[in-house]
Amino acid sequence: MKIAYDFHIHTAASPCADDYMSPNNIINMAKLNGLQAIAITDHNTCANCEVVMQLGEQNDLLVIPGMEIECMEEFHCIALFKDIKTARQIEDYVMSHMPQIKNRVDIFGHQHILNKEDDVVGEIERLLLTATGIPAEHLFKAVREVGGVIYPAHIDRKSYSIISNLGFIPDELGIHMIELSKSALIHEYVQKYKGFTIMQSSDAHYLQDILQQESFLDIPSICIADLFNHLIQ
Numbered sequence: 001m002k003i004a005y006d007f008h009i010h011t012a013a014s015p016c017a018d019d020y021m022s023p024n025n026i027i028n029m030a031k032l033n034g035l036q037a038i039a040i041t042d043h044n045t046c047a048n049c050e051v052v053m054q055l056g057e058q059n060d061l062l063v064i065p066g067m068e069i070e071c072m073e074e075f076h077c078i079a080l081f082k083d084i085k086t087a088r089q090i091e092d093y094v095m096s097h098m099p100q101i102k103n104r105v106d107i108f109g110h111q112h113i114l115n116k117e118d119d120v121v122g123e124i125e126r127l128l129l130t131a132t133g134i135p136a137e138h139l140f141k142a143v144r145e146v147g148g149v150i151y152p153a154h155i156d157r158k159s160y161s162i163i164s165n166l167g168f169i170p171d172e173l174g175i176h177m178i179e180l181s182k183s184a185l186i187h188e189y190v191q192k193y194k195g196f197t198i199m200q201s202s203d204a205h206y207l208q209d210i211l212q213q214e215s216f217l218d219i220p221s222i223c224i225a226d227l228f229n230h231l232i233q
């Protein structure tokens, strides 16, 4: 079956995302937009994933725990996980390789942890908007080892993308999937990235950015197992 997805959505845990990116607001907007599956991908954290997953279950929307991780080479990667446990494992690994810089709310914005009622129940003190000290090769290996999927984010962008920073996709990373940002014209990339699965997601920092029915996947049924079988091949 064909499902409409958006696998790059930030919550209010990301300093650069709007404070209105709360679990209920995201679920409601995704439902309103007719999506069947979303992924929560905050910068270097999965702090709000579990609560959005729980709400997704109640609302018949598949929510994949994920993260947008910045590797040592300073490009962004989307990592998707089969469950919250493996997401947390990689979050620990990421956190242990991040500089101890305190977030400046006045400059970067809040890093809110929220509950199922959208109440702010905590604030992440360490600045999340930084590169980790993890080389891409190690990061890709670590995510795959826990059964996750990882691919370079918004490769069409002029900053924080694998192409802007390295100029090409190194073979040794074993990449078979890439992400284009919402504004990219997919037909301009199909020929150049023949052999790659092209994902296109919103990178939503505001509710209105979340995709409508624009990107689709064909999977047997809407569940994490079928989705990962599709993505991992």
Ligand SMILES: [Zn+2]
Pocket: 068, 076, 153, 154, 160
């Ligand atoms: Zn990014």
Ligand SMILES: [Zn+2]
Pocket: 008, 010, 068, 203, 204
């Ligand atoms: Zn992003």
